[in-house]
Amino acid sequence: MRTSPDLGAFAQGAAxxxxxxxxxxxxxxxxxxxxxxxxxxxxxxxxxxxxxAQPSMTIAPEEIxxxxxxxxxxxVNLGTFDRERAEAVDIAVAAAVAAQRPWVLDPVLIDRSPxxxxxxxxxLKRRPAALRLNAAEFxxxxxxxxxxxxxxxAAAHSTVVALSGATDLVADGGRxxxxxxxxxxxxRITAMxxxxxxxxxxxxxxxxxxxxxxxxGMLILGVAGEIAGENAAGPGGLAVSILDSLYRLDPATLAAxxxxx
Amino acid sequence: MRTSPDLGAFAQGAAxxxxxxxxxxxxxxxxxxxxxxxxxxxxxxxxxxxxxAQPSMTIAPEEIxxxxxxxxxxxVNLGTFDRERAEAVDIAVAAAVAAQRPWVLDPVLIDRSPxxxxxxxxxLKRRPAALRLNAAEFxxxxxxxxxxxxxxxAAAHSTVVALSGATDLVADGGRxxxxxxxxxxxxRITAMxxxxxxxxxxxxxxxxxxxxxxxxGMLILGVAGEIAGENAAGPGGLAVSILDSLYRLDPATLAAxxxxx
Amino acid sequence: MRTSPDLGAFAQGAAxxxxxxxxxxxxxxxxxxxxxxxxxxxxxxxxxxxxxAQPSMTIAPEEIxxxxxxxxxxxVNLGTFDRERAEAVDIAVAAAVAAQRPWVLDPVLIDRSPxxxxxxxxxLKRRPAALRLNAAEFxxxxxxxxxxxxxxxAAAHSTVVALSGATDLVADGGRxxxxxxxxxxxxRITAMxxxxxxxxxxxxxxxxxxxxxxxxGMLILGVAGEIAGENAAGPGGLAVSILDSLYRLDPATLAAxxxxx
Numbered sequence: 001m002r003t004s005p006d007l008g009a010f011a012q013g014a015a016x017x018x019x020x021x022x023x024x025x026x027x028x029x030x031x032x033x034x035x036x037x038x039x040x041x042x043x044x045x046x047x048x049x050x051x052x053a054q055p056s057m058t059i060a061p062e063e064i065x066x067x068x069x070x071x072x073x074x075x076v077n078l079g080t081f082d083r084e085r086a087e088a089v090d091i092a093v094a095a096a097v098a099a100q101r102p103w104v105l106d107p108v109l110i111d112r113s114p115x116x117x118x119x120x121x122x123x124l125k126r127r128p129a130a131l132r133l134n135a136a137e138f139x140x141x142x143x144x145x146x147x148x149x150x151x152x153x154a155a156a157h158s159t160v161v162a163l164s165g166a167t168d169l170v171a172d173g174g175r176x177x178x179x180x181x182x183x184x185x186x187x188r189i190t191a192m193x194x195x196x197x198x199x200x201x202x203x204x205x206x207x208x209x210x211x212x213x214x215x216x217g218m219l220i221l222g223v224a225g226e227i228a229g230e231n232a233a234g235p236g237g238l239a240v241s242i243l244d245s246l247y248r249l250d251p252a253t254l255a256a257x258x259x260x261x
Numbered sequence: 262m263r264t265s266p267d268l269g270a271f272a273q274g275a276a277x278x279x280x281x282x283x284x285x286x287x288x289x290x291x292x293x294x295x296x297x298x299x300x301x302x303x304x305x306x307x308x309x310x311x312x313x314a315q316p317s318m319t320i321a322p323e324e325i326x327x328x329x330x331x332x333x334x335x336x337v338n339l340g341t342f343d344r345e346r347a348e349a350v351d352i353a354v355a356a357a358v359a360a361q362r363p364w365v366l367d368p369v370l371i372d373r374s375p376x377x378x379x380x381x382x383x384x385l386k387r388r389p390a391a392l393r394l395n396a397a398e399f400x401x402x403x404x405x406x407x408x409x410x411x412x413x414x415a416a417a418h419s420t421v422v423a424l425s426g427a428t429d430l431v432a433d434g435g436r437x438x439x440x441x442x443x444x445x446x447x448x449r450i451t452a453m454x455x456x457x458x459x460x461x462x463x464x465x466x467x468x469x470x471x472x473x474x475x476x477x478g479m480l481i482l483g484v485a486g487e488i489a490g491e492n493a494a495g496p497g498g499l500a501v502s503i504l505d506s507l508y509r510l511d512p513a514t515l516a517a518x519x520x521x522x
Numbered sequence: 523m524r525t526s527p528d529l530g531a532f533a534q535g536a537a538x539x540x541x542x543x544x545x546x547x548x549x550x551x552x553x554x555x556x557x558x559x560x561x562x563x564x565x566x567x568x569x570x571x572x573x574x575a576q577p578s579m580t581i582a583p584e585e586i587x588x589x590x591x592x593x594x595x596x597x598v599n600l601g602t603f604d605r606e607r608a609e610a611v612d613i614a615v616a617a618a619v620a621a622q623r624p625w626v627l628d629p630v631l632i633d634r635s636p637x638x639x640x641x642x643x644x645x646l647k648r649r650p651a652a653l654r655l656n657a658a659e660f661x662x663x664x665x666x667x668x669x670x671x672x673x674x675x676a677a678a679h680s681t682v683v684a685l686s687g688a689t690d691l692v693a694d695g696g697r698x699x700x701x702x703x704x705x706x707x708x709x710r711i712t713a714m715x716x717x718x719x720x721x722x723x724x725x726x727x728x729x730x731x732x733x734x735x736x737x738x739g740m741l742i743l744g745v746a747g748e749i750a751g752e753n754a755a756g757p758g759g760l761a762v763s764i765l766d767s768l769y770r771l772d773p774a775t776l777a778a779x780x781x782x783x
Contacts, residue, residue, distance in 0.1 A: 039302040039318050041561040045712035050757050055712065056631060057561050060604040063635040070634060082321040082345060084604060109317060112331060113324040188508065190306035190316065234505025235311050244756025247710065300563040300579050341563075343582040343606060370578060373592060374585040449769065451567035451577065495766025496572050 014177055014215050015258035019251035021207045021216035026052040030072035030205035034198055035059055035088055037079030037108065040191035043239070044075075047195040050246035051220065053202040059088040068092035069099045072205035075198050076123065079108035081116055093126055102129035102204035102213075106197035111136040124157055129210040132162040132197040145169070147176045162200060162214045164193055170218060172211040179215065180259035181222030183229025185238045196221045215260070223257045224249050275438055275476050276519035280512035282468045282477035287313045291333035291466035295459055296320055296349055298340030298369065301452035304500070305336075308456040311507035312481065314463040320349040329353035330360045333466035336459050337384065340369035342377055354387055363390035363465035363474075367458035372397040385418055390471040393423040393458040406430070408437045421471045423461060425454055429479050433472040440476065441520035442483030444490025446499045457482045476521070484518045485510050536699055536737050537780035541773035543729045543738035548574045552594035552727035556720055557581055557610055559601030559630065562713035565761070566597075569717040572768035573742065575724040581610040590614035591621045594727035597720050598645065601630035603638050615648055624651035624726035624735075628719035633658040646679055651732040654684040654719040667691070669698045684722060684736045686715055692740060694733040701737065702781035703744030705751030707760045718743045737782070745779045746771050 031054045036044055041057050048055040056067050061084065068074050074096040076089050096103045105128040107120035117140045124131065124141060131154075135145040138161070143153045145163060154161045155173030163169040168179040186192045200217030207213035221242075227249070228241035292315045297305055302318050309316040317328050322345065329335050335357040337350050357364045366389040368381035378401045385392065385402065396406040404414045404422070408430060415422045416434030424430040429440040447453045461478030468474035482503075488510075489502035553576045558566055563579050570577040578589050583606065590596050596618040598611050618625045627650040629642035639662045646653065646663060653676075657667040665675045665683070669691060676683045677695030685691040690701040708714045722739030729735035743764075749771075750763035 037318070038299045038560045039306055042303055042564055042712060045561055046757065046761070049710045049712060056634065057559070058601070058603060058631075058635070062605075062637045063603065066635045066637075079319070081319060081324065083323075109319075112317065113319070113327045115323045115327075188310045190303060190310060232505075233502075234508035235307065236501040236504030236508075239307070239504075240501055240758040240762055241755075243758030243761075244754075247756035247758075298579070299560045300567055303564055341580045341582070342585065343580075344584075370580075373578065374580070374588045376584045376588075449571045451564060451571060493766075494763075495769035496568065497762040497765030497769075500568070500765075501762055 014260045015255045017212050018216035018219045018258060019255040021203050021213060022220060022251045022254055024206040025202055028206050029054055030202055032073050032075060032198060032201050033067045033071035034075040035085060035092055036075060036077035036194055040079060040194035043191040044195050044198045046243055047246060048198055048202060050243045059085050061087045061091055064088045064092050065095045069095035073101055073201040074103035075201040076103060077106040077108055077194050077197060078116055078120060104128055104130045104132055104197050104201040106132050106194060107137050107141060111140040128159055129204050130160040130162055130200050130214045132200055134164045138163055151176050160210045160214045162218055168218050170214050175211055177215050178261050179218050179222055181219060181226050183225045185229050185232055185235050186225045188235035189239045219258050223254055275521045276516045278473045279477035279480045279519060280516040282464050282474060283481060283512045283515055285467040286463055289467050290315055291463055293334050293336060293459060293462050294329045294332035295336040296346060296353055297336060297338035297455055300341060301455035304452040305456050305459045307504050308507060309459055309463060311504045320346050322348045322352055325349045325353050326356045330356035334362055334462040335364035336462040337364060338367040338369055338455050338458060339377055339381060365389055365391045365393055365458050365462040367393050367455060368398050372401040389420055390465050391421040391423055391461050391475045393461050395425045399424055412437050421475045423475045423479055431475050431479060436472050438476050439522050440479050440483055442480060442487050444486045446490050446493055446496050447486045449496035450500045480519050484515050536782045537777045539734045540738035540741045540780060541777040543725050543735060544742060544773045544776055546728040547724055550728050551576055552724055554595050554597060554720060554723050555589045555593035556597040557607060557614055558597060558599035558716055562601060562716035565713040566717050566720045568765055569768060570720055570724060572765045581607050583609045583613055586610045586614050587617045591617035595623055595723040596625035597723040598625060599628040599630055599716050599719060600638055600642060626650055626652045626654055626719050626723040628654050628716060629659050629663060633662040650681055651726050652682040652684055652722050652736045654722050656686045656715060660685055673698050682732045682736045684740055690740050692736050697733055699737050700783050701740050701744055703741060703748050705747045707751050707754055707757050708747045710757035711761045741780050745776055
């Protein structure tokens with residue numbers, strides 16, 4: 001989605017930038033601390049390992065400061081949210097901010113739970129580098145799923161919005177990219193959105209421009225899913241093959257298959 | 262297992278009824294809220310997504326009322342049971358009852374834990390639409406794994422008993438069906454019983470007769486497992502293929518392969 | 523690694539001993555209670571089921587004594603450690619000791635968390651039959667990853683040390699074995715180390731010499747992983763195939779492929 005000639009030029013370069021981010025992920029193997037729901041933990045850890053990052057997952061308040069402060073990036077996912085996790089998030093975000101590490105907010109299913117939506121709105125004020133969510137969740141924090149409104153929301157909250165859908169939208173206050181990779185079976189596997197948030201966090205660890213990092217994270221999963229979906233008999237096969245695709249994905253293939261506009 | 266000519270006629274129609282339930286599952290995509298153990302969460306969510314339902318899994322007391330009250334059915338699984346889950350169950354069952362939604366009780370491993378068995382007996386008094394369990398667990402709530410005793414137990418507790426085994430038994434106060442689908446490798450994958458309970462809950466969301474819904478849920482998993490087991494090299498392959506089989510299972514195949522008596 | 527002619531003779535017999543342990547695992551189907559992190563629970567349960575053991579996983583303080591005391595072995599894994607788990611560990615270890623059941627300590631990522639490392643040192647005083655960990659974790663409890671230091675540490679703590687790495691080291695106060703099976707992709711799947719600890723616990727349930735049991739548990743996973751890795755397209759495929767390999771592994775293949783020195 002070109003919003004000006006300059007942004008169009010950016011979009012054309014985005015595929016190559018994503019390939020560069022993937023190369024750095026492989027070379028640096030960043031640590032990503034993930035506060036995520038118990039449904040998603042195993043798949044998220046395997047997605048990070050497949051792409052070359054190192055996951056950790058504790059949520060214990062006594063020790064999460066050690067993990068989050070020592071990691072290269074932090075993921076805060078609000079799925080299956082309980083009291084201990086709320087306390088852990090507070091400590092972990094403070095530790096990440098103190099250590100100047102980027103963090104990603106993934107406000108899972110806040111459209112179904114008013115207390116969880118209220119927590120998400122509070123966390124947005126603490127300036128995550130990126131907000132990764134779907135359209136219903138975006139509406140629940142006051143957003144609207146079109147390009148202009150997404151950019152305005154990103155500007156107002158000093159963050160990058162990475163909006164998942166049939167076509168993904170990624171926006172900061174000035175730039176918007178539409179990403180058209182992926183496969184319909186990806187919606188039939190739990191924690192796929194959570195995994196994309198974890199990949200965005202991993203990319204933020206090796207790329208200082210949060211917009212470029214967010215585009216890269218979304219593209220890496222979209223292209224790997226597209227490749228995995230080509231031969232999958234169903235969602236079970238896809239969930240296995242996407243880990244293999246992430247592991248085998250090379251930067252040149254990522255750049256060649258990326259559908260960015 | 263025909264207990265009278267009329268019930269025999271019912272059993273012959275059960276395969277077609279299950280196929281009709283599967284069609285409605287695909288068309289309506291019901292939401293199923295699952296309070297289940299952390300071992301089973303990921304597989305259970307993927308089983309529900311594969312068959313066309315929408316899972317949610319939170320157990321936080323602050324928000325579970327929102328999720329359970331807004332869902333089309335509720336699953337209460339007692340595996341890895343902790344204090345927070347006990348509180349969540351109490352709130353969720355109240356919300357489901359208030360919203361007139363069906364709920365399923367799966368009293369995992371109560372035969373090994375007296376406090377968990379006591380909780381299961383209390384929950385039975387709150388009238389789950391179905392009780393899905395194995396023979397050892399059934400004994401621990403006072404049941405006995407034969408057709409007549411199962412029917413009596415169902416009558417006394419105003420529920421449907423869905424008893425898993427080499428042959429599954431499903432009974433309400435009047436009807437009993439024996440289901441002979443499945444594959445031996447299904448016993449070598451954790452959370453397979455939990456997944457069958459989740460499928461029963463999904464079927465209850467689209468079928469008002471709890472006996473028909475329970476038979477359908479058990480048959481869907483049994484037939485999908487049987488198909489998956491035909492080419493599986495072992496339990497790992499089966500766990501993947503069963504998701505693909507659930508996704509691809511069509512009502513006609515379900516009706517043709519169902520072994521009901 | 524032969525440390526004397528007698529120990530060399532032992533090492534030569536270790537492959538056959540491991541095969542005998544595997545036969546007993548299949549015949550006796552021991553119950554293993556696992557206190558493990560929520561990332562690892564599902565894979566650990568499936569690994570135990572694949573090899574023929576029966577897992578249980580609760581961490582609720584109210585009931586863990588019933589589970590741990592009734593099991594044939596106990597696994598204590600410190601990953602994603604929270605308050606409830608700490609309380610559960612205390613009760614479970616006491617129940618295992620009272621019932622004279624062996625238990626395994628797996629101090630996951632204690633190198634990154636001082637409070638977790640302190641807990642691990644306290645637990646070591648309660649004499650686990652085996653301590654399964656990697657080099658960084660071993661350093662965090664005061665060990666050093668070479669054969670002589672590992673043996674000294676095992677002697678000082680009256681335990682067996684099973685140290686994972688490119689080559690695994692297993693030592694008690696007198697004996698040391700180096701195990702060279704495995705596959706590089708195993709490091710790209712979360713919970714593989716946790717699963718090896720669970721297998722050591724399962725072997726302890728059927729073998730009274732903790733050194734022999736620990737060697738057997740490490741070899742079973744190493745050989746199964748090696749077989750699975752031969753045809754895996756990536757880590758996703760490996761995670762599936764390793765369950766199939768564990769299920770299909772026969773004692774003669776284990777003895778023939780074991781690389782012990």
